[in-house]
Amino acid sequence: MSLLRRHLRPYRRDILLGFGCLLITNALALTVPWLLKRVTDALRQGTTMRTVAGLAGAIATISLLLAAIRTASRLLILGASRRVVYDIRNELFAHLQSLPASFYATRRTGEIMSRAVNDLQLIRSLCGPGILNILNIVVLYSIGLTMMALIDPRLTLLAVLPYPLMLYGVFRVSRVIHERSNATQDQLAAISNKAQENLSGVAVVKAFVREDEEIAAFGELSNEYRRLSLRLARSRGLIVTLMGGLGGLSTIIVLWLGTRHIIDGRLTLGGLVAEMSYLALLTGPTIMMGWVLGVFQRGLGALQRVEAILAERSDLPGDRVAGDGPPPAGAVSLRGLTFAYAGADRPALRDIRLEVPAGSVVGVVGRVGAGKSTLVRLLAGIHPIAPGMIILGGRDLTTIPTAQLRARLGYVPQETFLFSRSVAENIALGRPGVERADIERVAALAQLTGDLPDLPQGLDSLVGERGVTLSGGQRQRVALARALLMDPALLILDDALSSVDAETEEAILKGLRGFLRDRTTFVIAHRVSTLLDADLVVALNDGRVAEAGRPADLLAAGGAFAAMVRRQQIERELEIL
Amino acid sequence: MSPAAADDEVLGRVYDARLVRRLLEYVRPQTRLIAASLALMFAVTAAGLVQPWLIKRLIDEHIVTRRLAGAGSIALLYLAVFLVEQVTRYLQLYTMERTGQNIIRTLRDRVFAHLQRCDLAFFDRYPVGRLMTRVTTDVESLADLFSSGVVSLLGDSLKLAAIVVILLWLDARLALVTFTIVPALFLLSVFFRGRIRQAYRDVRRRIARINAYLQEAISGMLLIQLFRREAEDRRLFDSINREHRDAELRSVVFESSFSAIIELIGALATAAILWYGGGRFLRGALTLGTLVAFLEYTGRFFAPIRDLSGFYAVLQAAMASLERIFALLDDRPAIVSPAVAQPAAAASGRVEFDAVRFAYAPGREVLRDISLTIEPGEKIALVGATGSGKTTLVKLLIRLYDPTSGTIRLDGRELRDLPLPWLRRQIGIVLQDHFLFTGTVADNIAFGCGPLASERIEAAARLVHADEFIRRLPGGYGEPLLEQDALRALLRGRTAILIAHRLSTIAGADRILVMHHGRLAEQGTHRALLARGGIYARLCALQFGWEEELNARGARAAAAGAADAGAGPEEPLFAEPRVATDGEPA
Numbered sequence A: 001m002s003l004l005r006r007h008l009r010p011y012r013r014d015i016l017l018g019f020g021c022l023l024i025t026n027a028l029a030l031t032v033p034w035l036l037k038r039v040t041d042a043l044r045q046g047t048t049m050r051t052v053a054g055l056a057g058a059i060a061t062i063s064l065l066l067a068a069i070r071t072a073s074r075l076l077i078l079g080a081s082r083r084v085v086y087d088i089r090n091e092l093f094a095h096l097q098s099l100p101a102s103f104y105a106t107r108r109t110g111e112i113m114s115r116a117v118n119d120l121q122l123i124r125s126l127c128g129p130g131i132l133n134i135l136n137i138v139v140l141y142s143i144g145l146t147m148m149a150l151i152d153p154r155l156t157l158l159a160v161l162p163y164p165l166m167l168y169g170v171f172r173v174s175r176v177i178h179e180r181s182n183a184t185q186d187q188l189a190a191i192s193n194k195a196q197e198n199l200s201g202v203a204v205v206k207a208f209v210r211e212d213e214e215i216a217a218f219g220e221l222s223n224e225y226r227r228l229s230l231r232l233a234r235s236r237g238l239i240v241t242l243m244g245g246l247g248g249l250s251t252i253i254v255l256w257l258g259t260r261h262i263i264d265g266r267l268t269l270g271g272l273v274a275e276m277s278y279l280a281l282l283t284g285p286t287i288m289m290g291w292v293l294g295v296f297q298r299g300l301g302a303l304q305r306v307e308a309i310l311a312e313r314s315d316l317p318g319d320r321v322a323g324d325g326p327p328p329a330g331a332v333s334l335r336g337l338t339f340a341y342a343g344a345d346r347p348a349l350r351d352i353r354l355e356v357p358a359g360s361v362v363g364v365v366g367r368v369g370a371g372k373s374t375l376v377r378l379l380a381g382i383h384p385i386a387p388g389m390i391i392l393g394g395r396d397l398t399t400i401p402t403a404q405l406r407a408r409l410g411y412v413p414q415e416t417f418l419f420s421r422s423v424a425e426n427i428a429l430g431r432p433g434v435e436r437a438d439i440e441r442v443a444a445l446a447q448l449t450g451d452l453p454d455l456p457q458g459l460d461s462l463v464g465e466r467g468v469t470l471s472g473g474q475r476q477r478v479a480l481a482r483a484l485l486m487d488p489a490l491l492i493l494d495d496a497l498s499s500v501d502a503e504t505e506e507a508i509l510k511g512l513r514g515f516l517r518d519r520t521t522f523v524i525a526h527r528v529s530t531l532l533d534a535d536l537v538v539a540l541n542d543g544r545v546a547e548a549g550r551p552a553d554l555l556a557a558g559g560a561f562a563a564m565v566r567r568q569q570i571e572r573e574l575e576i577l
Numbered sequence B: 001m002s003p004a005a006a007d008d009e010v011l012g013r014v015y016d017a018r019l020v021r022r023l024l025e026y027v028r029p030q031t032r033l034i035a036a037s038l039a040l041m042f043a044v045t046a047a048g049l050v051q052p053w054l055i056k057r058l059i060d061e062h063i064v065t066r067r068l069a070g071a072g073s074i075a076l077l078y079l080a081v082f083l084v085e086q087v088t089r090y091l092q093l094y095t096m097e098r099t100g101q102n103i104i105r106t107l108r109d110r111v112f113a114h115l116q117r118c119d120l121a122f123f124d125r126y127p128v129g130r131l132m133t134r135v136t137t138d139v140e141s142l143a144d145l146f147s148s149g150v151v152s153l154l155g156d157s158l159k160l161a162a163i164v165v166i167l168l169w170l171d172a173r174l175a176l177v178t179f180t181i182v183p184a185l186f187l188l189s190v191f192f193r194g195r196i197r198q199a200y201r202d203v204r205r206r207i208a209r210i211n212a213y214l215q216e217a218i219s220g221m222l223l224i225q226l227f228r229r230e231a232e233d234r235r236l237f238d239s240i241n242r243e244h245r246d247a248e249l250r251s252v253v254f255e256s257s258f259s260a261i262i263e264l265i266g267a268l269a270t271a272a273i274l275w276y277g278g279g280r281f282l283r284g285a286l287t288l289g290t291l292v293a294f295l296e297y298t299g300r301f302f303a304p305i306r307d308l309s310g311f312y313a314v315l316q317a318a319m320a321s322l323e324r325i326f327a328l329l330d331d332r333p334a335i336v337s338p339a340v341a342q343p344a345a346a347a348s349g350r351v352e353f354d355a356v357r358f359a360y361a362p363g364r365e366v367l368r369d370i371s372l373t374i375e376p377g378e379k380i381a382l383v384g385a386t387g388s389g390k391t392t393l394v395k396l397l398i399r400l401y402d403p404t405s406g407t408i409r410l411d412g413r414e415l416r417d418l419p420l421p422w423l424r425r426q427i428g429i430v431l432q433d434h435f436l437f438t439g440t441v442a443d444n445i446a447f448g449c450g451p452l453a454s455e456r457i458e459a460a461a462r463l464v465h466a467d468e469f470i471r472r473l474p475g476g477y478g479e480p481l482l483e484q485d486a487l488r489a490l491l492r493g494r495t496a497i498l499i500a501h502r503l504s505t506i507a508g509a510d511r512i513l514v515m516h517h518g519r520l521a522e523q524g525t526h527r528a529l530l531a532r533g534g535i536y537a538r539l540c541a542l543q544f545g546w547e548e549e550l551n552a553r554g555a556r557a558a559a560a561g562a563a564d565a566g567a568g569p570e571e572p573l574f575a576e577p578r579v580a581t582d583g584e585p586a
């Protein structure tokens, strides 16, 4: 709620003005039955045509005014609701940018999307039509009932008898609706996720002929959604019927008692007509109440979910320190680095100790799951660590603001991610607005220049979603160029050349030699050829350093690294035989 | 571009006979529900329309004459009719919702099933985000059509017609005066319809853009953060968000004024009835009860018209969605499974490429004149520079794409003549890209093999040394993760094609194919290719060139005796300054 209050504040003038207009609108609307009463009574007493025409004219004039002011009130309030949603969506987006990997690890894209799109739509209904109608209801009820009481207090009292029952019913049913509506929304999200995943992995689905299983799985989700929607529809229908039924009961009470009061001479026919049209004015909002309650419930639920995301805070120490300053220098010192992923029962890294002077090239090797990626992810400040375990350029990593840490960080993740923009825009990811010549320079370093003539518009070719229209190696090299453009002091290549052929790789490494001279580089690689030129090779095993040293020394020591080299050697010899 | 393309931008006509006819195909299975709903709707409408008439009788027969006898039964009748209206309305709304949910479920499943048949070229053209809109939003907007639409439309029309008849019957002249309002109503609606239509179109288009943008921004959030692109990204998002807001604000203008104006017309009608009907009453041509009934009926006359104008928006959105959905369903995949019987035996695995050419986009050939034969059970390694067409070749083999010209045969039969699922089951492929499915490890390994006993899955995993690694995962074999090597184990005994950049991976391949700029530049055994001294030999030299260097270095290091591996765990391993980085040992 505080979120809404904060975002409504800038528009409070519009909203208050809108409320004012709404009040006037309702007041005007409520004079019409009164005029009807006067016409009817006049007719009953045999009046002149002039009086009738005058009263009819008054109704027409009031209605004109009413239309104008009603339009104004809706413009003001609905307009404000749109602006509020725009503001919240911007805030939410900015907040999402500040949330760390741990947040995204536990939530699916579809789920977050539905916060930023569906839920905001619900909030829009809440503070547009929702507030509008609630206000309508309050005003109509209070003024309407007063007017009715002025005409015939006893009749009115009896007419509102069903109302407490109505409120109780609403209260009970609406809680059920709330739960069911949440379950239905969740199921819809599950459907979206399924579709999203399936469509993104369509090549795998086809290659492994999984279409039928996928269709069956989707069908199950889809049918469950149908079931939940119907269950929700039943309780929604119930609330509408309840409201309508009880409202109608009032009409019948008025009709029956009214007739008797007229016959008794305590009420005029005009009075009854007016009472009836007041009740008619109230019936709409009463039936609407079911809908408005739904809007409120869904809106408040949405608000809660959005607020829950906004309450999330980054768990990275670097996001909790502020300040400007230069990015850390290149020396890296790991002092007993230990790290476990949230929820994992064993650490992914244990007591890693390593001194890396600025400007070194460090090769990291190890089996699948040994912790190589984890190590470099920690250097990039992706996961939270305790103080004193990573020292960059003499500064504790946990004291360096994240933005500073990454100002001169070049990172090529193991999984290439390209945005569906042009090759050039993908390369310039971290340096929007950079000179074209700089993009061309790093593209050349990544050996992309030779591929450009094959692409429809060279550097300006669009790469398709996640880069599907590029070959695997082309994608990796775009990611490499993107990291090089950061002018990195610390460059991290996580298996960054795995899809690149030996010849291209050789060319890249050769070209990078000069570039790397004064930068610290971590290279995770499998090919011995990549590692032999490293200043230092670290072999990880099960999260620990198995050995570390200059490649030549490690070979001589005959440990894990030597074994890996020998394995590749033997494989080769086997081939030759 | 095919019709499924840029059509988020297009809103169709409101009524399109062709679309409706096709929709009927989905509606037909629901005939019984719809019939029930229609019957209920008649009851609801009738019950609603009897009420003003009962009021008229109450006024004329009892109130004006001040006679209480018999009034009680009218009141009871009113109560009964009212209860019937409430109950039937509930049932009617529910049957309608049910009809709608049944229909859209069928449609949703069919759209999804259709997407499973679309070929890869299709997915190259359409972003996943847009296809998602078909499966979710578009289908949902049809749900609105059914739950709040079609039958209410019929109900409303019926109600209107009935009221017209009743009013004419009560007092023809007053009725005609009341109807004078109709042309104004009609003209105004037409005017507003055009505007509202345009406004909604803009809103939809822009929310789709927000969707697409968010989709990518959230998936790539880590990169945005690592590359510190947040501010730039916020700026872009703000401009998209702002455009959406402005479109919404335009639609608000029309929405707000339209309903107010319809209400105004209703009120003017009331004034006209009072003025003209009052005159007739004074002249004794009309009873008071009739006048009051007229007002009641006119009130019920405008409500359906208002609803109908609301329905218009629903209908329009639904028609646009329908058009997009059908356009998608009409998009005939270029690659379909031919209607032929499945070969009885598994393929022996003889693969032939005959003068195959292929281009993703016209004029940009990626494969040029590829001819080759792979013998049954042969293990092939495909090597070559990045972008040379290796992945593409494999995609053609499992018919993710069809060649632009030339033919591919399996066991002597052209691929186009083989059942697609059968074909794909015959050929084991390890795709280059990791696609992580949120299934479990077991699911992913079982991909394409049908139901596999879990021991067999584990055995396959052990084969590729993934076993230990999988066991360490928190959920053991239940952990969601794909291990490519494990898939590879399943290739045993099949004709296999491996794309390899690490030459060590190709150990044991029977034959090596070397791709170069879309051509098959060399092929043969490792030794033959080495002997030939071409591209492959050069690749090998590059990859294994380290060996000689290694020997030299190893010798030197051993001489220096500088092995650090024995350093204690408490001390930093490498305190001494490193060697120079010029790439050559000092």
Ligand SMILES: Nc1ncnc2c1ncn2[C@@H]1O[C@H](COP(=O)(O)OP(=O)(O)OP(=O)(O)O)[C@@H](O)[C@H]1O
Binding pocket: A105, A341, A342, A344, A348, A366, A367, A368, A369, A370, A371, A372, A373, A374, A375, A414, B472, B473
């Ligand atoms: N986000 C995560 N949440 C939980 N556990 C994780 C996460 N990422 C990795 N792990 C686990 O941490 C361990 C180390 O993983 P890491 O990705 O660092 O391995 P790696 O050496 O890079 O392997 P590979 O060669 O496959 O890239 C593994 O057991 C892995 O399952």
Ligand SMILES: Nc1ncnc2c1ncn2[C@@H]1O[C@H](COP(=O)(O)OP(=O)(O)OP(=O)(O)O)[C@@H](O)[C@H]1O
Binding pocket: A454, A468, A469, A470, A471, A472, A473, A474, A499, A500, A501, B124, B360, B361, B366, B384, B385, B386, B387, B388, B389, B390, B391, B392, B393, B432
């Ligand atoms: N879906 C696509 N649409 C358009 N062009 C594509 C598509 N996929 C690949 N290409 C282009 O076709 C060419 C060959 O790509 P392919 O993926 O077959 O190469 P590759 O030999 O597998 O390379 P790598 O070793 O890098 O994976 C490349 O120039 C690439 O840009």
Ligand SMILES: [Mg+2]
Binding pocket: A372, A373, A374, A414, A494
């Ligand atoms: Mg890794």
Ligand SMILES: [Mg+2]
Binding pocket: A471, A472, A473, B390, B391, B392, B432
């Ligand atoms: Mg490839």
